[in-house]
Amino acid sequence: MSKKDWIYGxxxxxxxxxxxxxxEIALILxxxxxxxxxxxxxxxxxxxxxxxxxxxxxxxxxxxxxxxQSWRDFGAELDAMGFQVDILINNAGMIQPFMQYNDMTDDQxxxxxxxxxxxVVYACKEMLPYIKKSRFGYICNVASASAILPVGGESIYSAxxxxxxALTECLAQELRGFGIxxxxxxxxxxxxxxxxxxxxxxxxxxxxxxxxxxxxITAETAAKRIVKAMRKRKTRVVTDGVARLMxxxxxxxPAFTCKATGAAIKAFCGKVKSFYPIYKEQIERKEELDKLxxxxxxxxxxxxxxxxxxxxFANDPxxxx
Numbered sequence: 001m002s003k004k005d006w007i008y009g010x011x012x013x014x015x016x017x018x019x020x021x022x023x024e025i026a027l028i029l030x031x032x033x034x035x036x037x038x039x040x041x042x043x044x045x046x047x048x049x050x051x052x053x054x055x056x057x058x059x060x061x062x063x064x065x066x067x068x069q070s071w072r073d074f075g076a077e078l079d080a081m082g083f084q085v086d087i088l089i090n091n092a093g094m095i096q097p098f099m100q101y102n103d104m105t106d107d108q109x110x111x112x113x114x115x116x117x118x119x120v121v122y123a124c125k126e127m128l129p130y131i132k133k134s135r136f137g138y139i140c141n142v143a144s145a146s147a148i149l150p151v152g153g154e155s156i157y158s159a160x161x162x163x164x165x166a167l168t169e170c171l172a173q174e175l176r177g178f179g180i181x182x183x184x185x186x187x188x189x190x191x192x193x194x195x196x197x198x199x200x201x202x203x204x205x206x207x208x209x210x211x212x213x214x215x216x217i218t219a220e221t222a223a224k225r226i227v228k229a230m231r232k233r234k235t236r237v238v239t240d241g242v243a244r245l246m247x248x249x250x251x252x253x254p255a256f257t258c259k260a261t262g263a264a265i266k267a268f269c270g271k272v273k274s275f276y277p278i279y280k281e282q283i284e285r286k287e288e289l290d291k292l293x294x295x296x297x298x299x300x301x302x303x304x305x306x307x308x309x310x311x312x313f314a315n316d317p318x319x320x321x
Contacts, residue, residue, distance in 0.1 A: 016092030024223030188242030
């Protein structure tokens with residue numbers, strides 16, 4: 001445990017701490033850096049187990065992170081108990097089922113937006129006054145590589161993570177003069193329970209989850225890289241090879257990269273069941289849609305042939321003024 005590091009002994013508020021990356025971050029901060037972590041999550045059994053493992057350095061609250069008033073009440077409680085917030089880590093999030101944007105229900109959209117985006121907005125807004133009182137203020141928002149390269153079938157998830165990225169970049173500019181560090185973390189596939197959320201939506205795990213298992217990094221590895229980046233006070237944190245590849249593609253040839261990503265997902269629809277709903281209609285109506293597009297193309301060119309030389313208004317009489 002090194003006392004030379006600025007992060008040593010800080011007071012941390014950490015969302016989504018009961019499992020996955022959040023749990024691993026809590027373990028590192030308490031065991032390696034002697035931080036006092038106030039965790040936020042829903043699963044009481046897992047929180048109790050983590051409390052037993054980490055002892056007095058770890059406390060928790062089960063608040064609704066998607067509710068602004070809950071954050072206000074939480075901030076007032078921390079202030080009353082003398083818990084000076086030095087670091088806020090917004091790690092909690094959820095992934096949506098693979099499906100066309102138009103097929104998502106209002107409830108599904110609202111749940112993803114409130115969990116992934118609004119919780120970060122509220123947390124930053126309500127915790128910032130307390131963080132400004134710290135000599136070592138810091139905010140770390142966990143977004144996703146989908147913020148860099150949006151993925152078809154994950155429209156709302158990608159949109160919310162893109163919003164978290166934009167918000168974080170703005171905060172980094174605004175808070176630099178206060179000496180407050182700000183990080184946006186963009187991990188690629190990570191072996192966590194977030195993908196199991198699909199099963200609760202009625203969609204069984206299949207080869208998409210197997211793909212994560214084969215190319216994803218572990219939650220422990222991701223957590224180590226996140227904390228390391230925080231110690232160095234990096235603003236933009238791309239944690240792994242897959243995320244870096246996505247980042248490179250969008251920097252070098254964004255239009256091609258987006259098109260190729262969609263084509264790849266469509267090509268694997270026959271092998272990966274969870275991809276199928278994204279292009280279900282296009283696959284089942286392929287011949288009909290091909291003919292429709294072909295006929296439409298003919299109509300467009302036919303209408304262009306009827307346009308007189310010099311443009312659509314070339315033969316219109318010119319009125320004297």
